[in-house]
Amino acid sequence: MASALGDIAALRLFAFDRVLSHDAATQTIVLLGSFPAEDGSNTAIVRIERAALPVDEPTTLLESAVADVRLIESNDIYTWLLGWLAPSAARPDVKINIICPATDVHIRKYTAQKYLIVHETPALYERIVKPYIDAFPASRTKWVQDILDGRSEADKVLHRDAAYVLLPDMKWDLVTLGALYLVAIAASPALRSLRDLARAHLPMLRSIRREARRVVAERWGLERGALRMFVHYQPSYYQFHVHIVHVEYQGLLGMTVGQAHLLDDVISLLELSPEDAPSIFAHMTLTYGLGDQHPLYTPLRAAQPEVDGPADD
Structure with a gap:
């Protein structure tokens, strides 16, 4: 289905149902609806976000990129205008991500949520979280396995070895350097989340850190310290992966305290873990924000x- 949605005529067949969420800060809106299919229609999620302005060619912004303006107000040295961009094949106005057919799980993920900070002890992990992860059908991560097996996005892979694959994340437009977003996905299906990490995984994690730095230096000229590398808990899918973004990249909820764990800190904690035994992450109480969806x-x-115990004095 996704391959059939690659032109404007197909997109205009989208039947809108409702807005799942919107974010004024990131200029993003997520729509729920459907696209026609041979057997009726397929539920679809369409995420539309404003594309980045061409900072590599700033002189073109006022010379040619802005087609028209309208005065809002002027007061002393301050002026406010509305502006319209000229059509440009080199500068897209929006980036569109589509999930089709979308499941109820996808819909809940992209619906605006209220968050609660929860504490997950090792006991709660074993009783509640691990059975939830174990019940995930393989079909939910088929797209990940296709990447690992080289059946999908093979031309985008930046580094591949037996332990993981490194490639651009779908959230990146592949152009705007300040919004650079890569992902490293572990090959082992047994490695699903932060809880599964042990000292034996240190070589893989160090390799991810090293190769990510090498790739961005060679391809985009970024110096050491230009990357923010982190692991989510809870992650959006249970095949262990590391997020790698430009240090200047802002506006991503997943980088906030309560979900993101810096890769450097993860490596340091594993180095403190005992040899041939469950790691610190298996024994920790993990605290994170969880949405009500x-x-x-x-x-x-x-x-x-069970976790909080008696009230603090």
Whole structure:
């Protein structure tokens, strides 16, 4: 289905249902609807975001990129204008991501949510979270396996070895350097989240850090320290992966405290873990924000009295 949605005529067949979420800061809107299919229609999620302005050619912004303006107000040295950009094949106005057919899980993920900070002890992980992860069908991460097996996005791979593959994330437009976004995906299906990491994974994690730095230096001239590398918990999918973004990249909720763990810190904690034994991450109580649309929200919220204990003095 996705390959059939690559032109404007196909996009205009989208039947809108409702807005799932919108963010004025990131200029993003997520729509729920459907596209026609041979057997009726397929539920679809369409995420539209403003594309970045061409900072590599700033002189073109006022010379040719802005086609027209309208005065809003002027007061002393201050002037406010509305502006319209000229059509340009080299400068897209928006980036569009489509999930079709979208499942109820996708819809819940992209729906605006209220968040709660929860504490996940090792006991709660074993009782609530691990069974949830174990129940994930393989079809949910087929797209990941296609990347690992070289059946999809092979031409975009930046580094591949037996332990992981490094490539641009779909959130990056592949052009705007300040919004650079890569992902390193572990090859082992047994390595699903932060909880599964052990000292034995240190060579892989160090390689991800080293190769990411090498690739961005060779391809884009970025110096050491120009990358922010982190791991999500809870992740959006349970095949261990590392997010790698430009240090100047802003506006990503997943970089906030309560979900993101810096790769450098993860490596340091594993170095402190005992040899041939469960790592610190297997013994830690992990604290993170969880949205009310997440399937784990209700059971973990109900279990919090077990964690909190008596009220603080």
